[in-house]
Amino acid sequence: MSAAARFRYVLGLADDQLTLGHRLSQWTGRAPLLxxxxxxxxxxxxxxGQARALxxxxxxxxxxxxxxxxxxxxxxxxxxxxxxxxxxxxGDFGRTIARQLLYGALMRDYWxxxxxxxxxxxxxIAGKAAKEAAxxxxxxxxxxxxxxxxxxxxxxxxxxxLDELWEYTGAFFEMxxxxxxxxxxxxxxxxxxxxxxxxxxxxxxxATLMRPSAxxxxxxxxxxxxxxxxxxxxxxxxxxxxxxxxxxx
Amino acid sequence: MMPEPRLPLWEVFxxxxxxxxxxxxxxxxxxxxxxxxxAARDVYTRRGEGRSIWVVPxxxxxxxxxxxxxxxxxxxxxxxxxxxxxxxxxxxVGDM
Numbered sequence: 001m002s003a004a005a006r007f008r009y010v011l012g013l014a015d016d017q018l019t020l021g022h023r024l025s026q027w028t029g030r031a032p033l034l035x036x037x038x039x040x041x042x043x044x045x046x047x048x049g050q051a052r053a054l055x056x057x058x059x060x061x062x063x064x065x066x067x068x069x070x071x072x073x074x075x076x077x078x079x080x081x082x083x084x085x086x087x088x089x090x091g092d093f094g095r096t097i098a099r100q101l102l103y104g105a106l107m108r109d110y111w112x113x114x115x116x117x118x119x120x121x122x123x124x125i126a127g128k129a130a131k132e133a134a135x136x137x138x139x140x141x142x143x144x145x146x147x148x149x150x151x152x153x154x155x156x157x158x159x160x161x162l163d164e165l166w167e168y169t170g171a172f173f174e175m176x177x178x179x180x181x182x183x184x185x186x187x188x189x190x191x192x193x194x195x196x197x198x199x200x201x202x203x204x205x206x207a208t209l210m211r212p213s214a215x216x217x218x219x220x221x222x223x224x225x226x227x228x229x230x231x232x233x234x235x236x237x238x239x240x241x242x243x244x245x246x247x248x249x
Numbered sequence: 250m251m252p253e254p255r256l257p258l259w260e261v262f263x264x265x266x267x268x269x270x271x272x273x274x275x276x277x278x279x280x281x282x283x284x285x286x287x288a289a290r291d292v293y294t295r296r297g298e299g300r301s302i303w304v305v306p307x308x309x310x311x312x313x314x315x316x317x318x319x320x321x322x323x324x325x326x327x328x329x330x331x332x333x334x335x336x337x338x339x340x341x342v343g344d345m
Binding site: 033034035036038039042135138139142143146 | 256277278279280281283284287288290291292295
């Protein structure tokens with residue numbers, strides 16, 4: 001097993017959780033309800049906790065002395081390997097819930113598959129993340145049903161959020177070159193598709209929403225090529241460590 | 250400012266451990282019972298407080314009227330014979 005491929009694989013997973021965790025943290029102080037303010041912050045903290053464990057593992061694999069802060073705050077946009085969906089702006093609450101649903105339905109199955117994979121260090125992290133992801137999915141699915149089957153306005157916004165983000169879901173089921181090189185050390189992404197399709201179908205039916213029919217799918221982001229939204233997000237997220245390298249509280 | 254939510258109010262009860270009773274911890278707004286349960290989990294069990302959650306519509310609670318305070322509660326104040334300490338335990342009984 002190539003250490004370079006395993007490093008990039010773990011780094012990509014860490015970047016996924018950090019970018020989405022940071023996006024959700026941007027709701028703090030702006031959520032439509034106090035209850036949702038706490039719910040979104042809880043989910044953000046779960047994701048950032050997952051990212052920390054993965055960055056620590058990645059730093060150990062790389063063996064170049066980079067810790068979690070160096071990996072999170074010391075790389076530029078082209079160095080980030082996250083899925084493009086996760087860097088997309090929050091938009092309104094419907095769009096944020098759409099992003100949570102699409103990604104949540106994936107990770108609900110991804111973490112248990114990783115927990116059962118041949119990589120013991122990753123399996124330990126995945127076992128904990130699986131419980132958190134099960135709740136994240138439930139939260140998103142219940143909100144999707146309430147918004148979709150709610151008022152005309154909530155339905156319009158929920159459907160628009162799904163339509164706008166659908167093109168980023170093709171990448172969920174593509175194996176990156178690193179994942180392909182790792183064999184059973186990485187999760188078989190195409191194998192997750194039937195479960196994801198069925199889960200999304202059940203939620204959309206309950207929500208009386210339409211399944212988007214986009215045929216064009218965006219690139220994955222695993223090669224460091226991103227939408228225009230990641231760079232400004234990183235500029236804000238990294239400014240303190242960039243301005244005062246090694247700063248501690 | 251957050252807009253005033255036009256959602257029903259729910260009372261939240263948490264059981265901290267097996268064997269203890271559910272205790273009232275607060276209230277929240279949610280569209281229905283399932284959402285209230287999720288919100289209760291996020292608002293009231295963030296620090297590992299709970300093993301079980303109940304949510305009850307606030308409208309389902311019948312509360313005593315503060316104006317009934319005298320009629321409801323004062324008559325109990327002078328019934329000393331309802332307190333166990335009112336009774337002297339005979340010496341022959343020993344430790345109870």
